[in-house]
Amino acid sequence: MSERVESRLDVRGLVAGYVADLPIVRGVSLEVEAGEIVSVIGPNGAGKSTLLKAIAGSVRVSAGAVYLAGRDITGLPTHALARAGVAYVPQTGNIFTTLTVHENLLAGGHTIGRELSGRIERAYAAFPDLAARRTARGRVLSGGQRQMLAIARALLIEPAVMLLDEATAGLAPRVAADLFARLRRLAGQGVAILMVEQNARAALRASDRGYLLSEGATRLSGPAADLLADPAVGEIYLGGRRRMA
Amino acid sequence: MILQLLADGVLSGAIIALGAIGMALAMKILGFANFSHSELVTWGAYLALILVLIGPGGAPIGPFSFGWTVVGGLVLAGILTAALAVSVDALVFRPLRRRGAVPVTIIFASFGAALVLRNGLLLWWGPQAHYYTRELQMAVQVLPGVRIMPDQVFVLGLSLALVAALHLFLTYTRFGIAMRAVAESPTLARVSGIEVERVIRWTWVISGGLAAVGGVFFGLTVQIRPEMGFNLLLPIFAAAILGGLGSLWGSVLGGLIIGLAESLSVLVAAPGYKPAAPFVFLMLILFLRPTGLFGEEQA
Numbered sequence: 001m002s003e004r005v006e007s008r009l010d011v012r013g014l015v016a017g018y019v020a021d022l023p024i025v026r027g028v029s030l031e032v033e034a035g036e037i038v039s040v041i042g043p044n045g046a047g048k049s050t051l052l053k054a055i056a057g058s059v060r061v062s063a064g065a066v067y068l069a070g071r072d073i074t075g076l077p078t079h080a081l082a083r084a085g086v087a088y089v090p091q092t093g094n095i096f097t098t099l100t101v102h103e104n105l106l107a108g109g110h111t112i113g114r115e116l117s118g119r120i121e122r123a124y125a126a127f128p129d130l131a132a133r134r135t136a137r138g139r140v141l142s143g144g145q146r147q148m149l150a151i152a153r154a155l156l157i158e159p160a161v162m163l164l165d166e167a168t169a170g171l172a173p174r175v176a177a178d179l180f181a182r183l184r185r186l187a188g189q190g191v192a193i194l195m196v197e198q199n200a201r202a203a204l205r206a207s208d209r210g211y212l213l214s215e216g217a218t219r220l221s222g223p224a225a226d227l228l229a230d231p232a233v234g235e236i237y238l239g240g241r242r243r244m245a
Numbered sequence: 246m247i248l249q250l251l252a253d254g255v256l257s258g259a260i261i262a263l264g265a266i267g268m269a270l271a272m273k274i275l276g277f278a279n280f281s282h283s284e285l286v287t288w289g290a291y292l293a294l295i296l297v298l299i300g301p302g303g304a305p306i307g308p309f310s311f312g313w314t315v316v317g318g319l320v321l322a323g324i325l326t327a328a329l330a331v332s333v334d335a336l337v338f339r340p341l342r343r344r345g346a347v348p349v350t351i352i353f354a355s356f357g358a359a360l361v362l363r364n365g366l367l368l369w370w371g372p373q374a375h376y377y378t379r380e381l382q383m384a385v386q387v388l389p390g391v392r393i394m395p396d397q398v399f400v401l402g403l404s405l406a407l408v409a410a411l412h413l414f415l416t417y418t419r420f421g422i423a424m425r426a427v428a429e430s431p432t433l434a435r436v437s438g439i440e441v442e443r444v445i446r447w448t449w450v451i452s453g454g455l456a457a458v459g460g461v462f463f464g465l466t467v468q469i470r471p472e473m474g475f476n477l478l479l480p481i482f483a484a485a486i487l488g489g490l491g492s493l494w495g496s497v498l499g500g501l502i503i504g505l506a507e508s509l510s511v512l513v514a515a516p517g518y519k520p521a522a523p524f525v526f527l528m529l530i531l532f533l534r535p536t537g538l539f540g541e542e543q544a
Contacts, residue, residue, distance in 0.1 A: 056436065057435075058432060058435070058436070077435070078435035078436055079435045079437075079438050079439055079440045079441070082435075082436060082437060082438030083438055088436050090432070090433065090436065093430055093432065093433055094433065095433075096425075096426050096429050096430060096433065097429065098425065098428075098429050099422065099425060099426060099429070103422050103425070103426075106419055106422050107422050107423055107425075107426035107434070107437055107439065108437045108438075109437075110419065110423050110426075110437055110438050110439045111438035111439075153437065157438065
């Protein structure tokens with residue numbers, strides 16, 4: 001993972017949604033520098049997941065733009081985005097349950113040539129739990145193993161940007177903490193990490209900066225520590241009928 | 246008598262299985278039941294017939310009733326039918342997919358494609374039966390009371406070889422794994438950098454090619470008629486569903502069960518009920534296992 005492309009992610013005035021004329025994301029701008037972990041938090045229905053999907057190319061963008069290291073990648077087909085260095089770990093259905101662990105990694109590294117087997121071995125070294133279960137089908141893995149596999153799969157492309165949707169949902173606190181620690185190491189290697197989390201407090205603690213999203217728009221942004229201390233954050237959560245977790 | 250019926254059932258089961266594998270593959274990857282699939286069987290048989298009629302003829306090979314022209318016709322028909330399947334997709338199904346059509350719409354479009362394909366052949370060739378060869382061949386006694394034609398051995402052997410080759414392809418090659426990935430989740434496959442449209446194209450190539458081979462086999466062991474594929478449509482569907490859609494060996498087993506059920510039904514019912522027999526089996530098995538024999542529930 002040495003020669004990574006310069007990986008600043010820049011989102012400018014993004015408008016996106018599932019149906020035309022009904023935007024879920026209404027003009028969001030954000031940036032993630034290389035080596036930075038940035039969290040998007042917000043109440044249910046704020047458009048957090050849709051924002052990630054729009055960046056990852058699975059939801060139609062009707063206005064605004066996404067730049068990766070200055071290159072406009074808005075509206076590229078999803079598979080082309082993976083080739084451009086954008087790795088996306090969806091919230092659900094993020095592994096192939098009918099394929100084995102090893103096949104999941106082979107499928108995940110579909111775009112990689114003969115280097116793939118070396119990278120898969122490195123993934124096994126980084127995730128020994130997966131190495132022990134390489135012939136097990138995805139559907140028999142535990143929740144934590146599934147997340148590890150989803151992340152290992154996404155990492156195969158040696159991404160410049162990693163988008164994670166609720167990666168710690170349903171995980172035991174210790175497993176979640178281990179995952180955040182891994183993400184920190186990854187950022188240390190120069191990856192720009194953008195994650196969406198329901199558990200706002202835990203996410204902000206693991207992040208450098210945060211954006212608070214509500215009704216499809218950015219309400220607050222700043223260093224994670226400031227957001228953690230800001231009483232307005234809790235109020236917006238309450239406004240969305242949900243306490244800050 | 247029973248052994249002979251078993252042998253006949255296995256043979257027609259092999260042909261049904263070739264159709265069912267392609268249909269199940271397309272159903273799993275494209276997410277709709279393709280009613281025009283069995284017309285690819287018919288087109289395969291006729292495309293091979295054209296090549297046999299314009300080809301150099303040639304003496305039968307060994308104990309078989311056919312010469313190298315039929316073998317060449319089989320290969321070319323496989324390639325041409327694969328191209329036909331890709332073209333039908335480009336003309337009919339892909340535009341619907343792009344516009345986000347629901348599966349029911351695409352299923353009805355496949356009915357339309359089936360009518361055009363079938364009646365096109367009827368206009369072109371007329372309703373009468375055709376044959377690849379008029380050569381007689383001697384049935385060989387393989388077991389006491391069981392006689393099979395050398396052609397039937399050829400059909401069974403090649404069917405098995407094709408299924409084995411497809412199994413190896415889907416299990417061990419990276420493209421085969423990508424196909425299985427798309428079959429489970431096109432969304433996640435795209436996220437992984439897999440170009441789904443390319444996988445779909447190759448799915449048509451494989452299912453069209455297998456359908457054509459099934460058609461040529463049917464023509465070789467029965468006869469070639471414009472409605473031959475249509476008559477195989479329901480058995481092919483039954484076999485694909487029985488096997489638990491998308492499972493290769495499930496489709497093979499489903500094909501064999503349907504073929505055997507048809508052939509053995511004459512032991513217990515009048516021959517007129519023969520086409521109904523597979524569906525009795527289908528209902529029984531689906532009562533017990535709603536996902537089919539090899540069906541996997543995704544979690």
